[in-house]
Amino acid sequence: MKKYLPRYLDKELEFALNSIGAVLIVGPKWCGKTTTAKQHSKSIIQLQDPRYSDSYIKIANTEPLTLLEGETPRLIDEWQMAPKLWDAVRYSVDEKDGKGLYILTGSTVVDDSKIMHSGTGRIHRLTMRPMSLYESGDSNGKISLLELFENPNLNINLIKSNLTIKDIIYLACRGGWPESLSLETEKEQLFIAKSYIKNICEIDTSRIDNVKRDPGKVNALLRSYARNISTLAKNTTIFNDINKQYEITEPTFYSYLNVLKRLFVIEDVLPWSPNIRSSQTIKKTPKKEFIDPSIAVAALNLNPKILLYDLNTFGFIFETLCIRDLKVYSSLKEGKVQYYNDKNGLEVDCVLTLNNGKYALIEFKLGSNEEEKAAKNLLRLDKLIKEKIALGDVNIPEPSFLAIITAGSMAYTREDGIKVIPIGCLS
Structure with missing residues (x-):
């Protein structure tokens, strides 16, 4: 029997079970929902069991x-x-x-028309994502994200990551799929994400609502999305890109997009807009993201060797990796990841907000050569926020801390107070 690797969701699930009648765990296929749920259950019924599935569904429809x-x-x-x-x-x-x-566990978002009641107050919803680097045992976890919120002056100087840039590229390509950790060779581990893409295109997008969808068009959509990952590309850009290969109508395109969201493949990042600038100046386009960086890698048929010599492309994939991990590490506090970008040229990759109202401004950069630009953006936004608070224009606290998350080897605090944190140290 495989050894169970603890997940951040364990604590969330334990708390929810002590507080409410039922818990729904949703998330992409193969992320470990059933395995984790089994750790907390005393009996089980698996509707997909081929021996009994038909009987279960007939009983479900009658009794x-x-x-x-x-x-x-x-x-x-x-x-x-x-x-x-x-x-x-x-x-x-x-x-x-x-x-x-x-x-309850599920790999798709169900059409609300098929259920009579929302379940509010009776069924609590938890989202499970693929494994973070700390959950998979790759990050040493010496710097706690939530501890930084409680103690922004936490001394992180000289804390080292065990991961090289080559390691991080490989881990982004492998993804956070638990099944990959039990495989012996790198080739086998990298195959999991490719198999995931194949299943999504050929089976899951049609099975979700029994509407036949063209696997080629789904694959083209995923490739275009991957080419625009971590950018503010508009849906019309993706639509026009696909139309270069396939004839697809706009309604069909948006139905495909919706299905990929229901399958937890796509998980876009929304803008942060606390009225520190006029609403007309804040960019409102969602940032294109997947729930795991390996999806982008597999969709583009990339591999660690190619990305090692194309760090510009990997920079966008690295951002997806960081977003995935930040969402996992902040999940106990219902962390929300957003971005800031206004028409005056000020942009920050991530505004991470907790359920207690605390938030941090964060940039994602591969190496030290981009550090100064990242720091300048963080300090500009921090100054703008503080000015608006002083004028009484916004009713929000100051940021808890500013940070640059990198693929580097050592953590430290800059003279301006910004934390520089290797992704391989976070938990």
């Missing part, structure tokens, strides 16, 4: 409460295969009036 019988917490894996179970769980939670009764 759904029957499938909920069992020791609790009861895990209902891939529940979206029988949407009526949602309302059954909600009803059961009301009837039993208990906590931690059910855990």
Whole structure:
């Protein structure tokens, strides 16, 4: 039996089970939802089990409460295969009036029209992402992101990462897929992301709602998205790009895009706009991102050797890696990742906000040659925020800290107070 590697979601799930009747874990396929849910459940029903799947779905459509019988917490894996179970769980939670009764897992967002009630107050939703570098054992985790929020003066000087730029490129290509960690060779590990893309294109985008979709067009969309990763490219750019290869209508394009979001493949980053500038000057286009950097690598048919000699391209992929990890590390505080970009030329890669209102300004840069530009942007935005606070124009606190996350080897605090943190040190 494989050794279970603890996930940040474990603590979130444990807390939720002690607080509410049922918990729904959503996220992309192969990210470890079922494995983690099993650690917290006492009975299980797997709707995708080929031996019983047809029978389960028939029962779910006629007597759904029957499938909920069992020791609790009861895990209902891939529940979206029988949407009526949602309302059954909600009803059961009301009837039993208990906590931690059910855990549901699913790899797609279900059409709301197929369920009667939202589940508010009965079913809590958690999002699981592929593994962060710390969860996979690649980051040494010596610098805690949440501790920095509590203690911005934390001494990080001389803390070293064990990862080289070559290591980080490989880890971005491999991705955070738990299954890859059990494979012996690099070739096998890199194959997981390629297989993931193939399944998405050929099977999952059509199976999600039983609407046949062209695998070639899905693949073209993913490639175009990957070419524009970590940028503010508009959807029209992606649409026009695909039309160079395939004839596709605008409604069809947006239906494909929506399906990839429902499958948790695409996870765009929204702009941060606390009214520190006129709303007309803030760019509002979502930043194009995938839930894991390996998706971009596989979609573009890249590999570690190619990216080692194309650091410009890898810089955009590195940003996706950092965003994934920041979301995982801040998940206990419901961290929200956004970006800042205005028409006056001021931009910052990331504004990370916690549920207590604290936030940090963060830039992602591969090496020291970009450090000064990143620091200048952070300090400009920090100054602008403080000026607006002093004038009473905004009702927000000052940033908890400013940081540059790098692919470098050593952490330190600059004279201007900005933290420089290797991604291989974060947890």
